[in-house]
Amino acid sequence: MTDYYLKNSKFYVAVDCIIFGLNNGELSILLTKRRFEPEKGKWSLMGGFVGENESVDEAAQRVLTDLTGLTNVYMEQLGAFGAIDRDPGERVVSVAYYALINFDELDRRAVEEHDARWIGINEIPQLGFDHPLMISKALKALRERFTTSPIVFNLLPKLFTLSQLQSLCEAILGEEIDKRNFRKRVTDLKCIQPTEFIDKSSSKRGARLHRFSDTTYQLDHKFKI
């Protein structure tokens, strides 16, 4: 029985996280400056190696928590990246994940300790490894998923204005959305609910704060933005 395995090779298995967040209203990802070879000094995604006593998913959670201080984060697997020379140092198979985090709950100290920075998705520098490919796949997956699944709310504070929601959707899509059509769609959804609160930080008139009700969403699982 052991023979069945022994004739085969073993590999390092890594995880890489594409962490999306709203930094001052701008859709951004969290990048770190690598402190080790290979690719030392280059910007890169946050990653780590899978350990023997954790699943690959758990490794990704661990890396994310280590960097952000957050647990229970929305995270989805993007896929495995297994080109022979994707890591110039050693043969490493990497499994990429993307995560959507609420910027306000972030542990900023943990971020600073890792030399990490939020960088707008339109200002991403040259990255090492196959990270540019991972990021473009993550953006594609995010674009495809967010219109039919209520995941954008992971990026927003619990209370948000419709303008905030719209500009976030526009940032993800990379194009503008008609305001009246957007608000009609959104206010027709039972799972997006107005609250009694008004936010006056972004306009003199003030904008009504809304919230996403997951329990309402669970009733029919209908969502379309």
Added chain:
Amino acid sequence: MTDYYLKNSKFYVAVDCIIFGLNNGELSILLTKRRFEPEKGKWSLMGGFVGENESVDEAAQRVLTDLTGLTNVYMEQLGAFGAIDRDPGERVVSVAYYALINFDELDRRAVEEHDARWIGINEIPQLGFDHPLMISKALKALRERFTTSPIVFNLLPKLFTLSQLQSLCEAILGEEIDKRNFRKRVTDLKCIQPTEFIDKSSSKRGARLHRFSDTTYQLDHKFKI
């Protein structure tokens, strides 16, 4: 630099293939009876270990070619499966792929030599490992993709009748489709073209054979079934 890697663990990395084909008009997948421990004697997906001199994608291609004799097959990665105990024998991280093959071009001898059999997607027996999970994810991915991307033609012969196409779509969806609406959609697509040939094997009247034109599809990349 080597230190960066050395403190970490290595893993076996495997690939598993969910191979879809149309067996006598029934959407089926190719399963083999395992000849080795662990899970010996159980039905399972065709898989194999990744070698040092091939990418993960190449390993999947190799496994597929070995079993079917086919190259240049439509194949897409489903994702990595990395639970600690997913393989009862050893820690193995597996990357799953699904493939759509043309049943007529299959090398039946290669299939027999691997103790493999086509099994309808509604008659799948108990499988070992996490293969049931992989199959359900593959079906979900196939269902989501085939309506907007012209991939079903990989399952059909080069010339096919609209009835064949419709019953294939129904098998993938798991529900019936209105004949007139389906034919309207399909015949409006420029990339699905009638030919001069008539197939008389399935009816007395005979049905017109159509073909998918990829060059026409490339013109506008529009497709909706």
Added chain:
DNA sequence: TCAAAAGTGTTCAGGGTACACCCATGG
């Protein structure tokens, strides 16, 4: 009083859905 963001409805076109009958032919 004015600048800046919030909020609000209607019209129209096109796509999706529901639906039932005749055709051609081999046996």
Added chain:
DNA sequence: CCATGGGTGTACCCTGAACACTTTTGA
């Protein structure tokens, strides 16, 4: 001549897209 699968058109509804002005209020 009949059983079997092949082939065809219309009416309605609903969704998605285009489009511009009024309101509120702090400075």
